[in-house]
Amino acid sequence: xxxxxxxxxxxxxxxxxxxxxxxxxxxxxxxxxxxxxxxxxxxxxxxxxxxxxxxxxxxxxxxxxxxxxxxxxxxxxxxxxxxxxxxxxxxxxxxxxxxxxxxxxxxxxxxxxxxxxxxxxxxxxxxxxxxxxxxxxxxxxxxxxxxxxxxxxxxxxxxxxxxxxxxxxxxxxxxxxxxxx
Amino acid sequence: xxxxxxxxxxxxxxxxxxxxxxxxxxxxxxxxxxxxxxxxxxxxxxxxxxxxxxxxxxxxxxxxxxxxxxxxxxxxxxxxxxxxxxxxxxxxxxxxxxxxxxxxxxxxxxxxxxxxxxxxxxxxxxxxxxxxxx
Ligand code: SF4
Ligand code: SF4
Numbered sequence: 360x361x362x363x364x365x366x367x368x369x370x371x372x373x374x375x376x377x378x379x380x381x382x383x384x385x386x387x388x389x390x391x392x393x394x395x396x397x398x399x400x401x402x403x404x405x406x407x408x409x410x411x412x413x414x415x416x417x418x419x420x421x422x423x424x425x426x427x428x429x430x431x432x433x434x435x436x437x438x439x440x441x442x443x444x445x446x447x448x449x450x451x452x453x454x455x456x457x458x459x460x461x462x463x464x465x466x467x468x469x470x471x472x473x474x475x476x477x478x479x480x481x482x483x484x485x486x487x488x489x490x491x492x493x494x495x496x497x498x499x500x501x502x503x504x505x506x507x508x509x510x511x512x513x514x515x516x517x518x519x520x521x522x523x524x525x526x527x528x529x530x531x532x533x534x535x536x537x538x539x540x
Numbered sequence: 541x542x543x544x545x546x547x548x549x550x551x552x553x554x555x556x557x558x559x560x561x562x563x564x565x566x567x568x569x570x571x572x573x574x575x576x577x578x579x580x581x582x583x584x585x586x587x588x589x590x591x592x593x594x595x596x597x598x599x600x601x602x603x604x605x606x607x608x609x610x611x612x613x614x615x616x617x618x619x620x621x622x623x624x625x626x627x628x629x630x631x632x633x634x635x636x637x638x639x640x641x642x643x644x645x646x647x648x649x650x651x652x653x654x655x656x657x658x659x660x661x662x663x664x665x666x667x668x669x670x671x672x673x674x
Contacts, residue, residue, distance in 0.1 A: 377574045380660050381667060387658070394653075414624075414631040432653035433627035433641075458653045459665035461672060463627060463643060466653050 387454050392437045394455040395430055397470040401449035404428065404472030404486030408441035408450055417441060425471045426486050432458050432466040447492065477518035484518040504538060545673055547579030548618075548666065551589035553609060556637065557596020560656040561623035565593065568659035580666060586612040591669070597625040598645055599637040610646050618649045618669060622662065627651050 378385060387393065404426045409417040416434035420427050430441075441450045460466045474483030475490050494515075498508050514522070514534060522531065554562045568575050569582060583589045586609045598606060610617070619642070624630040626642045642648055649672060652665035 376571055377577070378572060378660075380573070380663055385660050414629070414633060431628065433624055433651060434630060434633070435653065436624060436630050436655040438655075456654060456658045456661045457664040458657070458661065459668045460651050460653075461649070461668070463641070463648075463651055466627070466651060 387456065391454050391456075392439050392452045394432060394458055394468070395435065395437075395439075395441055395450055395452050396455075396468055397428070397430070398449045398451065399470045401447050402428070402470050402472065403447050403449070403489035403492045404470075405446065405489050407444055407446060411440050411444040413438060413440060421474075424483055425473045427469060427471050429467055429469040432468075433463050475516065477521055478513075478516045479521040480518060482518050482520070485515075490515065506534075506537060510534070545670060547581065548590045548670065549581045549583045549588055550591045550593050550666075551583050551586050551609075551613070553592050553594045553606070555594060555596035555602045555606065555626070556599035556632070557623065557625045559596075561595035561625070564656045564659055565595065565622065565662065568662045573659040573663065575663060575666070578663070578666070586610075587614065589613055589617070591618045591620060591666075592646070593620050593622050594626050594642055594646070595622045597629055597632045597635075597637075598639050598642050600639045601637070603639045603645055606645055618673070619646045620650045620652065620665060620669060621648045622652050622665070623657060624653050624655045627653060630655060 404419075406419055406426075406428070409419050409428065412435075414434050414436050416432075416436070417428060417430045419429070437452065439452050442452050458466055472486045472488060475485045475487040476483050494508055494512055497511070501508060501511060514531065517527070521527070552562070552565050567573060586592065590613075592610065592613060594606070610619070621627045621642045625632060628641050629638055632638055639645075650665050650669040652661055654661050657665070
């Protein structure tokens with residue numbers, strides 16, 4: 360039980376106990392929560408991490424073309440909640456801890472997620488990877504209802520302004536009715 | 541100036557944090573990390589210090605005292621924000637006592653993010669600060 364403590368003590372008295380840190384890099388043990396980093400390949404831009412982050416370190420801004428997710432290390436409390444909550448396994452806490460910077464703005468990471476453009480008016484309105492990933496996810500369930508993936512894809516590729524019009528509404532209603540068994 | 545490059549004397553200035561960072565600063569002084577091998581010496585008074593090592597959030601209470609301490613420090617002086625709290629408030633940023641990030645009160649030279657940062661991160665941060673001084 361206490362053997363590792365005694366061993367550590369003996370080892371410490373035989374060799375210098377001080378770390379060689381700046382000369383030899385130090386790798387933290389497993390489970391260490393260091394700087395969080397995005398996996399740009401997997402992130403779909405849903406923003407779940409930004410909603411769940413306790414201090415609000417993750418923010419996103421939507422501009423014309425893309426959604427910009429930004430994680431500020433100066434606010435992050437390195438709790439790991441974002442990693443836990445991400446449905447797409449796209450953000451991970453790495454073992455990086457040498458984060459010292461000269462400007463507060465430099466201590467950040469982030470990804471830019473492109474938007475999907477409305478097929479009718481061409482307005483970008485929804486993160487494209489999220490749309491693709493969600494369609495794949497519901498594909499099997501849709502098949503149970505006898506609905507093809509393309510039908511749903513056509514329906515959701517219109518921006519809110521274009522889809523809630525007088526001529527589009529009956530089509531949407533009919534679609535919703537098919538989902539009720 | 542030479543003395544500051546080779547042996548920066550540090551004053552540890554805990555503000556309104558949770559003391560996690562303070563413990564890491566103290567850990568950096570223990571034989572395990574031994575920052576004294578770089579000539580970093582901890583001082584109990586700002587009049588002897590070159591570097592102010594601020595940990596914890598800047599609270600309404602501590603804001604004026606922080607300014608006073610900064611004015612007591614002889615020139616040239618440097619400020620290091622240690623930990624996420626000092627940099628941007630961390631989880632306390634919506635609290636009633638929070639008085640803004642440290643760099644709105646003092647000019648900060650180096651920021652060390654972490655909650656708390658490892659003692660290694662402190663060594664790394666001081667290293668980067670000295671590189672800037674040079
Ligand atoms: S996919 Fe994960 S990392 Fe990307 S925005 Fe959503 S929750 Fe955050
Ligand atoms: S580790 Fe915690 S505080 Fe840091 S970005 Fe993730 S959820 Fe936010």
